[in-house]
Amino acid sequence: MREDIRRVQQSMEREGYVTDRATATAVYLAVTLRKPLLIEGHPGVGKTEVAKVLARMLDTELIRLQCYEGLDVTTALYEWNYPKQILHIKLDEGSGHSLHDKEAVIFSESFLLERPLLRAIRNEERSPVLLVDEVDRSDEEFEAFLLEVLSDYQVTIPEIGTVRATHPPHVVLTSNRTRELSEALRRRCLYLWVEYPALEKELSIVLAKVPGIDEHLARELTAVVQGTRRLKLTKTPGVAETLDWAHALVALAATRLDDEIVAETLGCFLKDESDIRRLTDELATRGVAALAAEGAAAG
């Protein structure tokens, strides 16, 4: 293995992100080749975390753009501060400045509200990490616009001119695949698919992220989650849910799992009523031990 990749992996682990070679290589290449990294995977497998860890590793600012349907340029890029503009025009009323001058003033830097994309491009000191979260939830128009920004890291504000990045951001995009992204955007990016972790990896995530958890308990609960994932549920629990559950069990001072405590805390990792019913049935017929054994065998 290339020394650089090993170092990336080590520093990610140091930042508390249990990783593998695929992820480390992807992050290394994204930084080296200066290409955006598109991360896809089921909800709760730690896609967003990659960007956060990257920002900490590079010791730089993390700028997050949460996507949603209808997200537009005024929320993503910039907006003029209208109340301030109108107030300024009002105060400036008797000054005798020409219309041209007045316009130049109210459409200047101090009236500009910077939104995440503009901030990512205008960083003066170092390349920030730009996290475009859940890009699949934005719509096509925004995706096209994003593509434009990502292709040359510059944007044009009609009243000011073109802003070009002196330090292009490191871009991480995440998607839950609720809709298919455009081919053009995919082509622009490096691609990383994050699978649910196997038993041992998930166990080390739990041990790293939940301080003070009993190792035996951690192993048990991870096995149960792994077993649960094999059932065809509506909402399969992700790593985030495993961690929630682990935290809950620690808070309840549980030392080992039995049917009762699992039944009481099901809501930590199952978020769908029919799934809860399904697992309750499963526990009633087979018991938690069987489920854990199955999960452990699969891992």
Added chain:
Amino acid sequence: MITSFTTRFCRALRARGVLTTPAESIDAMRALAAVDVADREDVYFALRTLLPARREDLATFDELFDQWWRAERDTAPAERHARAPRNPAVRSPTDEPRTAPGAGATALIRWASARDEVDDDGSLSMPAPSGNETIGKKDFSAYTADDLAAIEQAAARIARRLRARPSRRWAQARRGRRLDLRRLARLSIKTGGDPAELAYRRRKPRRTKLVIVCDVSGSMDLYSRFLLQFLFALQRAFARVETFAFSTRLVRITESLARDSYREALDALVSMPGWSGGTKIGESLEHLLAGWPRLLDRRTVVIVLSDGWDTGDPDRLAASLTLIRRRAGRLVWLNPLLGNSGYQPLTRGMQAALPHVDVFAPVHDLASLEALVGHLSL
């Protein structure tokens, strides 16, 4: 040397349907310069992040990478050309059986004239409706001419629901209830900060488009007449519909349906070949993709109306559905047989299709048509 490695590998990927561009080959070179090219894992993970662009490509990539790496390692440079990754087996072209040209027209004329007759073939293969069933629950196969007005009403209701959906985006408006602050600020410069002239904005209307692909093969005969009636009514009520019919091949019938009366529409449809023949769903959908490449976008709901009795290649069906799903906003498969409680979607075609559709729903009575609205809003 690495250059030829990479280009050959990219070519092999392309042959297997994993689209890689020259730009990516170049990036692949840059990436390989940044990793240890003697380390299999390094090369593997680097190319794996670069070349595939979606999860579905990963398996193909893994398989080809394995072949490629072994071939490149085991072979002396001189022999390399002979041992380049093999292309996948090329499918032999399937012959397309055609129905006799006259047959389709006869079938359609039969439908058209059946308007005035009592529908007696409805009870042949479908469960007959019992007398006390409401019209909403009555199976389409048992419809008589009298019930058709109800279908028109249902279509009109669907169209109404589809039209009135504001999107989350804003557009300028002459009048409205929301002020457009951006323009307001600009306009008030003229008047020294006093907003003398107001500017408004409103929600942009969300324009959902429908593309309907209707199976008119022999097995759908019982339903086709009513579905066509429905399509006719829907197209009259809603502007953004493109309608296609297929049996062994695909025909665009949007224009034929755009007539003043259903009767005229049927007359126009009669001149088209291929009604009531066999079923080639996959090939027909391929034709849709190839023949109207710009038709599908995220604002489009694609509806396939078919019972899934397919005599074509299920792999081609699955592949074309994957492509449609990738481009369209939603893919809905409506199966008239699904309304039958004993029905299980076990046919080869249906089995191949199910993993790729967003919604699988029945379309056998008016209630199911009404339920459709929920699936159509994007």
